[in-house]
Amino acid sequence: MVQQQEVDQTQPYSCAGCGIEIQTENKNKSGYAPASALKRDIVICQRCFRIKHYNEVAPVEMHDDDFLRILNGIGSTDSLVVMVVDIFDFHGSWLRGLPRFVGQNPILLVGNKVDLLPRNISQNRVRNWIQHEAKERGLRPDDVVLVSAAKGEGIDELLARIGQLRKGRDVYIVGVTNVGKSTLINRILHDYGAADMEITTSPFPGTTLDKIEIPLEDDRSIFDTPGIINRDQIGHLVSPEDLRKITPRTRINPTVFQLNDQQTLFLGGLARVDYVSGERQPFACYTAKDVYIHRTKLENADEVLAKHHGELLTPPTGAAAKELPPFTRYTFKIDTKGPTDIVIAGLGWIALQGKVKGVVEVHAPKGVSVGLRKGLI
Ligand SMILES: Nc1nc2c(ncn2[C@@H]2O[C@H](COP(=O)(O)OP(=O)(O)OP(=O)(O)O)[C@@H](O)[C@H]2O)c(=O)[nH]1
Ligand SMILES: [Mg+2]
Numbered sequence: 001m002v003q004q005q006e007v008d009q010t011q012p013y014s015c016a017g018c019g020i021e022i023q024t025e026n027k028n029k030s031g032y033a034p035a036s037a038l039k040r041d042i043v044i045c046q047r048c049f050r051i052k053h054y055n056e057v058a059p060v061e062m063h064d065d066d067f068l069r070i071l072n073g074i075g076s077t078d079s080l081v082v083m084v085v086d087i088f089d090f091h092g093s094w095l096r097g098l099p100r101f102v103g104q105n106p107i108l109l110v111g112n113k114v115d116l117l118p119r120n121i122s123q124n125r126v127r128n129w130i131q132h133e134a135k136e137r138g139l140r141p142d143d144v145v146l147v148s149a150a151k152g153e154g155i156d157e158l159l160a161r162i163g164q165l166r167k168g169r170d171v172y173i174v175g176v177t178n179v180g181k182s183t184l185i186n187r188i189l190h191d192y193g194a195a196d197m198e199i200t201t202s203p204f205p206g207t208t209l210d211k212i213e214i215p216l217e218d219d220r221s222i223f224d225t226p227g228i229i230n231r232d233q234i235g236h237l238v239s240p241e242d243l244r245k246i247t248p249r250t251r252i253n254p255t256v257f258q259l260n261d262q263q264t265l266f267l268g269g270l271a272r273v274d275y276v277s278g279e280r281q282p283f284a285c286y287t288a289k290d291v292y293i294h295r296t297k298l299e300n301a302d303e304v305l306a307k308h309h310g311e312l313l314t315p316p317t318g319a320a321a322k323e324l325p326p327f328t329r330y331t332f333k334i335d336t337k338g339p340t341d342i343v344i345a346g347l348g349w350i351a352l353q354g355k356v357k358g359v360v361e362v363h364a365p366k367g368v369s370v371g372l373r374k375g376l377i
Contacts, residue, residue, distance in 0.1 A: 013038070017048030017200035019210030019224070030209065048200040057204055057240045067226045070211055071174060075103035080166040083141070084175035084184060087111040087126070088248060090133060091369055092233040092345035093179045098139060106165050109134055109141035110158065112180040115148035116248050121377055129376055149184035155191060170220050177205035177227030178235055185214065185224050199224055203244060205235045232369040234346025238270070239320035245290040246270070246315060246347055254284035254351065255293055261358065264301040266294040269313035269321060271344045271364040272305065274298050278334070278358020286377075287348035291315065325366040332360045332372055339375025344368060351375055
């Protein structure tokens, strides 16, 4: 499917890793590469070189307007739009306003990072759940596919659906930052052709900086695009060190707490869930395993937080604890008939099963989106 090609000769001075225009003048500006680098078959900028070889933090360069302009341009093309969401952070990684950008073009919705979900979960159920959540947000995709770009799951099915839906058109891969767009394209490149071309990926938001074109066999192309910055994404608030800790790397297995009313759970020092009133219930916490979950009595919670924030209650870790925005409180009157999740975007969710009637208050750093949703699992 992908055309074998070492470098796009029509744009020799775009970085093959992040798409930015290459310049050789100013080391401190984006796109810098030493002049000698231009002699190579595949040209990458210094920033991509450092991310690739030294695993450095990508200094986040925020270009909201430029990124939005790229998305806006898609409406006037004849193409298939593939929107990627991170299934672990569905709320934080939802690209708002997509229908506005894509015009008449078909949309394929891809739930990535499915490798993080518990093994016994039905993929059909997750797909239906994604359809439901998409509809709630005003998006009716032509289809939903689940993949793990990192592990290579679901890629054959994805390519088959892309093949059917694109009907000879270009393909744009879009989404907010850090959902795995570039990892997905690398996976396709690796499995289906130009394995020596590799787009830069990193655990931090804001890696891809401009459109990257990958030619297909039929003179059409797949385009990687820079992620739109969603301010709700917790990755924009916590330190890079803490982002590593709250991002799960392996399947998440819930830690279940039987809570009585007037008990509190701390998700590290990044969120606090108070079970104010209601019957004794299991609270199943789906978070990365480095998020330490601590149970205490609600009456002691303020004191525990003041005393142990950033230490026992970690992440955040040490000095980074002081830089977080102050907590905001959200009150939920819960009266559920079926499974319901309390979502703290980017940090994870707490699943409540069956009928629950009560009051829950969530405290999370200002800016992090918190809400209830239909249970995913
Ligand atoms: N667990 C898991 N992690 C993934 C998967 N795909 C991507 N990631 C990780 O998600 C992070 C972001 O990946 P990128 O491919 O750089 O994301 P992007 O959407 O291109 O990000 P921007 O260029 O910033 O918009 C990296 O740490 C990837 O390793 C996946 O299928 N599973
Ligand atoms: Mg990218």
